[in-house]
Amino acid sequence: LTLARANNNLGWYYHEDIKYDSAYNYYYRAVNFYNKLGLYRNEGEVLLNMGNIQQSVKDYVGSEANAVRAIQLIQSLPETENNLDTLWSLHNLIGLISLDLGLFDKSIEYHRKGLEYSNRMTENYIYDLYTSVNIALVYAEMNDNDEWMSFNK
Numbered sequence: 001l002t003l004a005r006a007n008n009n010l011g012w013y014y015h016e017d018i019k020y021d022s023a024y025n026y027y028y029r030a031v032n033f034y035n036k037l038g039l040y041r042n043e044g045e046v047l048l049n050m051g052n053i054q055q056s057v058k059d060y061v062g063s064e065a066n067a068v069r070a071i072q073l074i075q076s077l078p079e080t081e082n083n084l085d086t087l088w089s090l091h092n093l094i095g096l097i098s099l100d101l102g103l104f105d106k107s108i109e110y111h112r113k114g115l116e117y118s119n120r121m122t123e124n125y126i127y128d129l130y131t132s133v134n135i136a137l138v139y140a141e142m143n144d145n146d147e148w149m150s151f152n153k
Helices: 002-016 020-037 040-056 060-075 081-100 104-118 125-141 145-152
Strands: none
Touching (some): 002 040, 040 081, 104 125
């Protein structure tokens, strides 16, 4: 457990310092430790961090694969605010990846799934706002202002 936490903390440090190679390496180690310990919430959260790095460097396939794996892990856990937050973040990540790839329908689908999770949270205003802005960006990329206006009502 100490090794898992140490690697996760080092991954976070390098992630914040925008040294993605080092961050990813430490996160990868942390994921393996958390997996062996059966700490699936921790594993899922670190996979989210890895996916965020991969999206930043345009490794969309790897990012989505880590996000999907993390979704499967977190969905198997009890519904808590923390798990709902992580599930929202994972769906948001796939929505952003899909937008980057021009997969507009898929992007909207994942952002709406994210809304389903945020609607089950007690403090969801920022999540809903963030998701609405992301959906607006998708519709803007599609040049479909009418859809955005009907979604926003």
